[in-house]
Each structure stands twice: as structure tokens, then as C-alpha cells.
Amino acid sequence: GAKFIEAGAGFAWRPYDDARYALLGRYTYLYDLATLGQVGQSEYDQKSHVVSLEGVYRLDRHWEFAAKIARRQGSARFGRGTGEWFDSGATFWALQARYELPEGWHALAEYRSLGVKDGGTRRGWMVGVDRDIGKNLRVGIGYNFTDFSDDLTKFGYKYKGFFVNVVSSF
Numbered sequence: 178g179a180k181f182i183e184a185g186a187g188f189a190w191r192p193y194d195d196a197r198y199a200l201l202g203r204y205t206y207l208y209d210l211a212t213l214g215q216v217g218q219s220e221y222d223q224k225s226h227v228v229s230l231e232g233v234y235r236l237d238r239h240w241e242f243a244a245k246i247a248r249r250q251g252s253a254r255f256g257r258g259t260g261e262w263f264d265s266g267a268t269f270w271a272l273q274a275r276y277e278l279p280e281g282w283h284a285l286a287e288y289r290s291l292g293v294k295d296g297g298t299r300r301g302w303m304v305g306v307d308r309d310i311g312k313n314l315r316v317g318i319g320y321n322f323t324d325f326s327d328d329l330t331k332f333g334y335k336y337k338g339f340f341v342n343v344v345s346s347f
Contacts, residue, residue, distance in 0.1 A: 179210060179211055179212035180208060180209075180210040181208065181209055181210070182206065182207070182208040182209075183205065183206070183207050183208075183209075183330075184205070184206045185203060185204060185205040185206070186203070186204050187201070187202060187203035187204070188200075188201070188202050188203075189201050196235070197234060197235040197236075198232075198233070198234055198235075199232070199233040200230070200231070200232050200233075201230070201231045201232075201233075202228075202229065202230045202231070203227075203228070203229050204226070204227070204228050205225075205226070205227040205330060206225070206226055206227075207223060207224070207225045207227070207251075207330045208223070208224045209222065209223045209224075209330075210222050210257065210258060211257055220255065220256075221253050221254060221255050221256070221332060222253060222254050222256075222257060222258065222262075223251065223252075223253045223265070223330070223332070224251050224252050224253075224262075225249050225250070225251030225252075225253075225265065225329070225330060226249070226250050226251055227247060227248070227249045227250075227251075227329045227330060228247065228248050229245065229246065229247035229248075229269075229329075230245070230246055230247075231243060231244070231245040231246075232244050232245075238277065239276055239277045240274070240275070240276060240277075241274075241275040241276075241277075242272075242273065242274055242275075243271075243272075243273040243275070244270070244271070244272050244273070245269070245270065245271045245273070245327070246268070246269070246270045247268070247269040247270075247327065247329050248266075248267070248268050248269075248329075249265065249266060249267045249268075249269075249329035249330070250266050251264075251265050251266070252264060252265055253265040253332065264294055264295070265293075265294070265332070266293075266294040267291060267292065267293045267294065267296075267329055268291070268292045269289070269290065269291050269292075269325075269327055269329055270289070270290050271287050271288065271289040271290070271327065272287065272288050272289075273285065273286070273287040273288075274286050274287075280308075281308055281309035282306065282307070282308050282309075283306065283307040283308070283309075283315070283317070284304075284305075284306055285303075285304060285305040285306070285307065285317075285319065286302065286303075286304050287302065287303040287304070288300070288301075288302055289301065289302070289303060289323055289325075289327065291323070291325045299323060299324070299325055299334070300323070301322045301323035302322045302323070303319060303320070303321045303322060303323065304319055304320055304322075305317050305318065305319025305320070305340075305342055306318065306319065307342055307344070313345055313346050313347055314343075314344070314345050315342075315343070315344040315345075316341075316342070316343050316344075317341070317342040317343075318339065318340070318341055318342070319339070319340050319342060320338065320339055320340070321336055321337055321338060321339075321340060322337065323336070323337060324336055324337040
């Protein structure tokens, strides 16, 4: 009896002659109705449209700045397959600064905000440190001082704490 649809499209733009700028965008459609027998079953049903846009600017050899905004428009209901759908609109934004340290280390600080329709606004910081492992891999650890995720398809306030960051390029 489960119904799950997730579809997405995205883009990345960076001028071919200048790697200082980047623009990333994504659209996601999600319809999630968990099965009754699923372990760790979802506490809610969801149908959402999420649009996000992120810009990155590398100021110089050491500093990089980014800004992200995302909007979720959709509906949710508590209980599997029962109850009234309610508006689950939310807006997320973040401002990020990254500093390149010696020996391939990078420090990150991000101020983030989540506004939920009829649920108020939460704000706070996320910090991290990464290290380049070779030319195409960066691994790091950080701490999210807020209790929300920047993935607007995830509901709830259980995302405070440590995280691992892995970035690869080719």
C-alpha cells in the first residue's frame, strides 16, 4: 500500500572562462505515503514541490561565499493515509563563508533560517572543517547548532548535531 514518487531536475552553471562564480538550482517533487509494515515508518504523509537556488562566489584564493534560498510548497498530514491535509509551506535561506587554511584545510561558517507557515521561524549556525585528500576529494566534520535540515523534504526538528561532509569532483 505504499506510494512513493520522487522526481527532480537541476542545473549547474559556471562560466567556462571563470571558475569564481557558480549557480546551482534544483526542483524536486515528492509524494510519500509509507507502507504500514515499514520499519521506522514515517509519521506523516507528504506531497511537496521544492525549488532551491544557490550562488557561490570565490573572492580570492582564501575566501568563498555562498547564499542559498529554498521554498517548499505542499501539503502534509499526520497519520498514514488518514486525516486532513494541511499546508506545509516553508522557506529556507542560508549565508555561508568558507576560508582556505594552510595544508589543504578549509573552515566553514553558515548562518541559516527556516520559516514554516504557522510554525514560526528558527535560526542559527552551522560550522565545519574540511581537508583536501588528494586533488578530487574533500572530507570533513561539522556541527549543526540548529535542529532543522536544509533538505525541505525532511520534516521535523531532529537534525542538531555532528555531521560528516564528503565532496568529490571530477
